[in-house]
Amino acid sequence: MSPHLLNQPLRLPNGTVLRNRLVKSAMSEALGTYDNHVTPRLVTLYRRWAKSGIGLLMTGNVMIDRRALGEPGNVVIEDESDLPLLRQWAGAATEQGAAIWVQLNHPGKQSPKGLNARNISPSAVPFRADLTNFFETPHEATEAEIEDVIQRFGRSAAICKKAGFSGVQIHGAHGYLVSQFLSPHHNQRTDGWGGTPEKRRRFVLAVYAEIRRQVGPEFPVGIKLNSADFQRGGMDEAESAATIRALADAGIDLIEVSGGTYEAPAMTGVTAKKASTVEREAYFLSFAETLRSTVNVPLMVTGGFRSAAGMNAALASGALDLVGIARLLAIDPDAPARLLGGHDSPQRVQPIRTGIGLVDRAAMMEVMWYTRQLKRIGDGGEPRPGESGLWAFLASVAHSGWGSFRTRRLRA
Numbered sequence: 001m002s003p004h005l006l007n008q009p010l011r012l013p014n015g016t017v018l019r020n021r022l023v024k025s026a027m028s029e030a031l032g033t034y035d036n037h038v039t040p041r042l043v044t045l046y047r048r049w050a051k052s053g054i055g056l057l058m059t060g061n062v063m064i065d066r067r068a069l070g071e072p073g074n075v076v077i078e079d080e081s082d083l084p085l086l087r088q089w090a091g092a093a094t095e096q097g098a099a100i101w102v103q104l105n106h107p108g109k110q111s112p113k114g115l116n117a118r119n120i121s122p123s124a125v126p127f128r129a130d131l132t133n134f135f136e137t138p139h140e141a142t143e144a145e146i147e148d149v150i151q152r153f154g155r156s157a158a159i160c161k162k163a164g165f166s167g168v169q170i171h172g173a174h175g176y177l178v179s180q181f182l183s184p185h186h187n188q189r190t191d192g193w194g195g196t197p198e199k200r201r202r203f204v205l206a207v208y209a210e211i212r213r214q215v216g217p218e219f220p221v222g223i224k225l226n227s228a229d230f231q232r233g234g235m236d237e238a239e240s241a242a243t244i245r246a247l248a249d250a251g252i253d254l255i256e257v258s259g260g261t262y263e264a265p266a267m268t269g270v271t272a273k274k275a276s277t278v279e280r281e282a283y284f285l286s287f288a289e290t291l292r293s294t295v296n297v298p299l300m301v302t303g304g305f306r307s308a309a310g311m312n313a314a315l316a317s318g319a320l321d322l323v324g325i326a327r328l329l330a331i332d333p334d335a336p337a338r339l340l341g342g343h344d345s346p347q348r349v350q351p352i353r354t355g356i357g358l359v360d361r362a363a364m365m366e367v368m369w370y371t372r373q374l375k376r377i378g379d380g381g382e383p384r385p386g387e388s389g390l391w392a393f394l395a396s397v398a399h400s401g402w403g404s405f406r407t408r409r410l411r412a
């Protein structure tokens with residue numbers, strides 16, 4: 001298979017040029033301090049990835065509010081106190097010709113029990129019964145809280161620009177706050193923020209508009225969105241497509257398509273897959289194909305891509321402009337060099353199992369196992385693709401409990 005398509009540069013509508021079509025999708029590193037500052041490990045990790053020749057690196061989700069963490073060790077950008085290290089982080093990528101965008105997130109209700117003092121969501125909808133041990137029922141966000149979150153997205157984006165990052169991405173997928181507003185299941189409001197598809201998408205449009213206001217017209221701003229939530233009563237493909245059209249009309253620079261939530265983790269392929277999906281690797285390709293005919297905005301698809309042939313075939317289909325990969329880069333940080341040369345990585349992304357049913361059905365295990373590999377690379381070492389799932393789970397649970405405790409103590 002010719003490596004030609006994956007190697008082609010892409011010019012975004014605002015003039016930004018990406019050196020090729022391969023993108024590292026966001027993976028939460030949890031490599032911040034327990035009081036949520038940037039660490040040199042992030043610089044080391046991103047320097048390693050940038051050296052692989054990849055075109056664009058999306059950072060793992062960075063929080064916009066210290067009071068609203070998704071997990072211990074998140075980086076928070078809400079003021080300029082970390083500018084020197086943020087500049088090093090951005091420089092680790094850009095000095096080697098890769099672009100680096102910061103993924104900005106607010107977790108809303110999707111935050112482990114006990115980590116934050118108050119979790120907000122559009123409505124006070126409890127989690128699925130078997131997840132209530134891990135997550136608590138959120139508070140319905142007040143009007144003032146909603147306005148505050150919108151402002152914060154803009155402020156964090158402006159700091160990223162000042163620090164030398166090449167762009168930002170709104171995390172609008174996977175069941176976090178933006179995704180909660182878009183979901184008829186999580187958003188049961190009857191005021192100006194819910195009740196109809198137009199009102200549900202008002203929040204994401206307001207977040208985008210505020211970021212744009214604070215970073216100006218030239219700075220790239222993208223979003224990661226679910227094709228669907230894969231959850232009863234959640235956002236469906238038609239509503240997602242309508243939201244994407246509205247964002248495209250508003251001038252967004254890049255749409256990344258994913259899917260699922262912690263309650264229905266379609267993003268990592270844990271849910272059942274159709275034979276056609278397995279054959280074409282990527283989980284959300286057919287949605288991108290339907291989008292293509294209705295929106296004129298660069299599209300990226302993430303989830304399931306493994307081989308150079310699969311990536312080039314997807315690009316050849318014309319359904320997308322950029323190929324997103326995540327887990328493969330945690331077990332083989334040098335994979336882009338091979339893929340761009342038309343060769344596959346010797347490493348295989350396999351389901352991570354602990355043998356504990358509830359854990360294996362949730363996306364949490366995957367995240368924990370891969371996060372451990374990211375830490376190793378951040379420490380200047382090598383990942384361990386053969387690490388036992390059960391061992392990684394037990395070590396991560398202990399670490400996460402300790403992390404929540406430390407985070408609360410440092411905040412007190």
Ligand SMILES: Cc1cc2nc3c(=O)[nH]c(=O)nc-3n(C[C@H](O)[C@H](O)[C@H](O)COP(=O)(O)O)c2cc1C
Nearest residue numbers: 025026027028060061303304325326327367370371
């Ligand atoms: C450890 C880990 C952390 C992740 N963190 C994020 C995140 O912060 N933001 C996000 O949008 N997706 C996150 N994801 C999802 C990935 O970006 C991606 O959508 C998913 O892994 C499917 O792509 P893949 O099949 O290439 O791994 C994470 C995945 C893993 C494994």
